[in-house]
Amino acid sequence: xxxxxxxxxxxxSRRGFLVAAGALSLAACGGGGGGTSGSSSKPVSQADIDKAxxxxxxxxxxxxxxxxxxxxxxxxxxxxxxxxxxxxxGQGTPQYTKLRTALKANSGAPDMVQIEFQAIPTFTITDSLxxxxxxxASALKSTFVDWTWGQVSGSGGEIWAIPQDTGPMGxxxxxxxxxxxxxxVPATWDEFAAAARKLHKADPDVYxxxxxxxxxxxxxxxxxxxxxxxxxxxxxxDITVSVDDAVSKKLGEYWGTLAKDGVxxxxxxxxxxxxAALNKGKYATWLTGAWxxxxxxxxxxxxxxxxxxxxxxxxxxxKPSSGNWGGSTTAVIRxxxxxxxxxxxxxxxxxxxTSAKMFATEQFFFPATKTLLSEPSFLAEAPAFYGGxxxxxxxxDISAQVDPAFQWPPFLDRVATDWTETVGKxxxxxxxxxxxxxxxxxxxxxxxxxxxxxxxxx
Amino acid sequence: xxxxxxxxxxxxxxxxxxxxxxVLFIAPFMVLFLLLFLAPLGYAAYLSLFQERLIxxxxxxxxxxxxxxxxxxxxxxxxxxxxxxxxxxxxVMLLLALCFALALDSGLLxxxxxxxxxxxxxxxxxxxxxxxMWGYLYGPDFGPFAQISHDLxxxxxxxxxxxxxxxxxxxIVTWEFVGYNMIIxxxxxxxVPGELYEAAAMDGAGAWRIAxxxxxxxxxxxxxxxxxxxxxxxxxxFNEPKLLMKVAPAVIDSSYTANxxxxxxxxxxxxxxxxxxxxxxxxLVIVIVSYAFLLTANRxxxx
Numbered sequence: 233x234x235x236x237x238x239x240x241x242x243x244x245s246r247r248g249f250l251v252a253a254g255a256l257s258l259a260a261c262g263g264g265g266g267g268t269s270g271s272s273s274k275p276v277s278q279a280d281i282d283k284a285x286x287x288x289x290x291x292x293x294x295x296x297x298x299x300x301x302x303x304x305x306x307x308x309x310x311x312x313x314x315x316x317x318x319x320x321x322g323q324g325t326p327q328y329t330k331l332r333t334a335l336k337a338n339s340g341a342p343d344m345v346q347i348e349f350q351a352i353p354t355f356t357i358t359d360s361l362x363x364x365x366x367x368x369a370s371a372l373k374s375t376f377v378d379w380t381w382g383q384v385s386g387s388g389g390e391i392w393a394i395p396q397d398t399g400p401m402g403x404x405x406x407x408x409x410x411x412x413x414x415x416x417v418p419a420t421w422d423e424f425a426a427a428a429r430k431l432h433k434a435d436p437d438v439y440x441x442x443x444x445x446x447x448x449x450x451x452x453x454x455x456x457x458x459x460x461x462x463x464x465x466x467x468x469x470d471i472t473v474s475v476d477d478a479v480s481k482k483l484g485e486y487w488g489t490l491a492k493d494g495v496x497x498x499x500x501x502x503x504x505x506x507x508a509a510l511n512k513g514k515y516a517t518w519l520t521g522a523w524x525x526x527x528x529x530x531x532x533x534x535x536x537x538x539x540x541x542x543x544x545x546x547x548x549x550x551k552p553s554s555g556n557w558g559g560s561t562t563a564v565i566r567x568x569x570x571x572x573x574x575x576x577x578x579x580x581x582x583x584x585x586t587s588a589k590m591f592a593t594e595q596f597f598f599p600a601t602k603t604l605l606s607e608p609s610f611l612a613e614a615p616a617f618y619g620g621x622x623x624x625x626x627x628x629d630i631s632a633q634v635d636p637a638f639q640w641p642p643f644l645d646r647v648a649t650d651w652t653e654t655v656g657k658x659x660x661x662x663x664x665x666x667x668x669x670x671x672x673x674x675x676x677x678x679x680x681x682x683x684x685x686x687x688x689x690x
Numbered sequence: 691x692x693x694x695x696x697x698x699x700x701x702x703x704x705x706x707x708x709x710x711x712x713v714l715f716i717a718p719f720m721v722l723f724l725l726l727f728l729a730p731l732g733y734a735a736y737l738s739l740f741q742e743r744l745i746x747x748x749x750x751x752x753x754x755x756x757x758x759x760x761x762x763x764x765x766x767x768x769x770x771x772x773x774x775x776x777x778x779x780x781x782v783m784l785l786l787a788l789c790f791a792l793a794l795d796s797g798l799l800x801x802x803x804x805x806x807x808x809x810x811x812x813x814x815x816x817x818x819x820x821x822x823m824w825g826y827l828y829g830p831d832f833g834p835f836a837q838i839s840h841d842l843x844x845x846x847x848x849x850x851x852x853x854x855x856x857x858x859x860x861x862i863v864t865w866e867f868v869g870y871n872m873i874i875x876x877x878x879x880x881x882v883p884g885e886l887y888e889a890a891a892m893d894g895a896g897a898w899r900i901a902x903x904x905x906x907x908x909x910x911x912x913x914x915x916x917x918x919x920x921x922x923x924x925x926x927x928f929n930e931p932k933l934l935m936k937v938a939p940a941v942i943d944s945s946y947t948a949n950x951x952x953x954x955x956x957x958x959x960x961x962x963x964x965x966x967x968x969x970x971x972x973x974l975v976i977v978i979v980s981y982a983f984l985l986t987a988n989r990x991x992x993x
Binding site: 332357358445446469499500504509645646649653660661679682683684 | 743744745746825826829830831832833936937938939940943944954957958959960962
């Protein structure tokens with residue numbers, strides 16, 4: 233009954249480990265950037281950074297990225313005194329849960345963590361992340377695509393993390409199904425809706441797409457594309473919530489009608505049934521992030537050669553835009569005993585040209601740096617799964633159309649669950665989606681108020 | 691060889707006071723009991739008296755959380771649902787377990803060992819695996835039941851729909867625990883002395899009469915035990931709905947069962963304090979139901 237509230241015994245050993253690691257570090261204390269004073273934005277001098285990087289140090293890095301040892305090895309080669317212990321503490325939410333527990337217990341938290349863009353405010357509200365400006369991160373602004381830098385920047389100009397991979401949204405589609413039914417690649421959402429009706433009428437077993445009723449990340453990406461600003465935070469305790477404003481209602485009306493008419497699928501994604509559906513051609517498109525092409529070629533092998541990529545359909549064809557779904561960053565935990573080394577690690581891992589490129593070639597991550605997104609060898613890749621189409625080029629163009637001002641709420645898990653239980657449920661149950669947006673808005677507002685926020689909007 | 695050891699006179703050890711030895715013997719248990727059971731429970735009780743907010747930090751609120759929880763429609767709905775689940779699922783499961791145990795005990799079955807093992811095996815399957823498996827079987831598109839219906843031109847059964855879900859969950863739990871309960875009942879039946887059966891046979895009782903008048907009364911303590919386990923299991927229903935939530939997110943929400951609600955409050959809303967309160971209230975409900983149940987069972991026995 234009370235099991236989930238207590239830390240696992242393994243954190244005890246990790247505590248011992250951290251104490252030992254802290255004792256080893258000599259330079260960090262002198263730098264004035266240790267532990268609680270990490271919020272000061274006074275720059276750390278290059279001499280201090282150099283000194284710290286030559287001091288024998290043990291860092292712990294929580295990440296779910298497979299084979300990241302290869303990139304970490306590059307860092308350890310450049311800074312032989314600093315050793316990094318890579319720990320896989322789960323992907324996304326499970327890792328955040330463990331991280332929160334460790335932070336609450338004041339023991340067992342890592343020095344650096346893998347963190348998704350949308351989760352950053354959830355951890356800055358609790359003052360858990362270290363501002364990387366004093367450690368030279370400001371100089372990296374021009375290295376990264378503008379919108380990714382917007383995602384890692386705080387309202388006070390802080391730099392909370394360094395972008396690693398991204399997921400600007402596009403549309404993967406089955407060329408064979410489109411050809412068979414004489415469907416053109418839809419350039420606007422109106423054309424998309426017409427195609428959805430036409431396709432399902434022609435073949436009742438096939439749907440143009442599946443908008444998963446449990447996937448708030450896709451909804452947020454589509455909101456982002458439509459130009460919505462659902463969450464705007466100013467200061468620490470003020471938040472404006474507008475998930476049922478005019479833009480949101482337009483989206484709700486659009487998708488709600490398609491779902492109600494039964495011309496699109498609404499089944500949950502990343503389940504066995506969903507994988508089977510993609511393999512068996514139940515859905516003719518998948519609206520997804522730029523990580524989607526590599527993911528799909530691994531999960532729908534039976535359909536190799538049949539897929540192509542295109543930008544998302546547009547609300548205004550004259551002003552093409554997109555949103556982001558997925559991608560992640562490296563952040564430094566504020567309680568680290570070695571802020572200099574940890575901050576240098578976060579920057580090196582994602583901005584060193586060799587390391588950043590390795591993420592694209594080894595892990596098939598979609599890059600966050602401008603250099604890679606314009607590198608000919610990356611853009612020229614023509615995977616057979618997509619019939620030799622230059623898929624990277626398409627998504628690189630899309631990445632340039634993502635609005636840099638989109639913000640996330642500081643309690644995203646709750647917002648996501650509330651979406652599934654209101655908007656997602658309305659899609660699945662074929663009920664009024666616009667009305668469900670109102671329930672979503674009021675649930676978020678009630679929760680934010682109960683958490684002590686001053687809530688505006690709605 | 692054996693006799694020599696038995697006959698060797700043993701020098702009796704110097705007498706010790708019983709008191710100190712007793713304390714030493716129970717010390718390991720008491721230490722573990724305190725550390726692993728009472729301390730967490732006490733800490734959870736302590737937590738339940740506070741409220742922590744993202745803005746404003748932690749404040750002492752006394753019993754406010756309990757007042758909120760007792761009026762919380764989500765919690766009450768969750769408790770109501772598991773109570774309904776208990777009323778439907780447990781009788782079915784125990785009746786099945788009873789039938790299997792009686793059939794095995796009758797000695798009339800061929801391949802009794804194989805059957806016994808077959809019914810028991812699902813209990814050895816972790817509930818997570820079992821739920822994933824059933825989740826696949828229930829699949830509305832590519833699950834085998836849907837496929838068969840499709841081939842027969844029949845409408846596919848909607849195992850994961852709102853109205854079927856509780857039944858689908860009950861089916862999974864029944865599948866998992868029939869064998870376990872059957873083993874308990876079967877073991878109890880094996881302890882019935884053979885003379886009773888012989889005497890009954892002499893008196894001309896048939897197999898049904900023996901089952902009704904000898905076996906069932908003998909099973910009463912074991913049945914009470916299985917029922918008590920089932921009360922606790924039902925009210926703590928968590929694994930199965932948590933996993934099926936992924937395939938039916940519009941049906942199973944974050945407060946579908948009381949335990950799931952406690953989990954969601956703790957890990958989705960980050961309201962650890964309120965989650966502790968919810969857990970305590972759920973624990974209290976389980977204690978009350980179990981106790982009420984034991985009371986009636988005992989009263990009936992003495993009556």
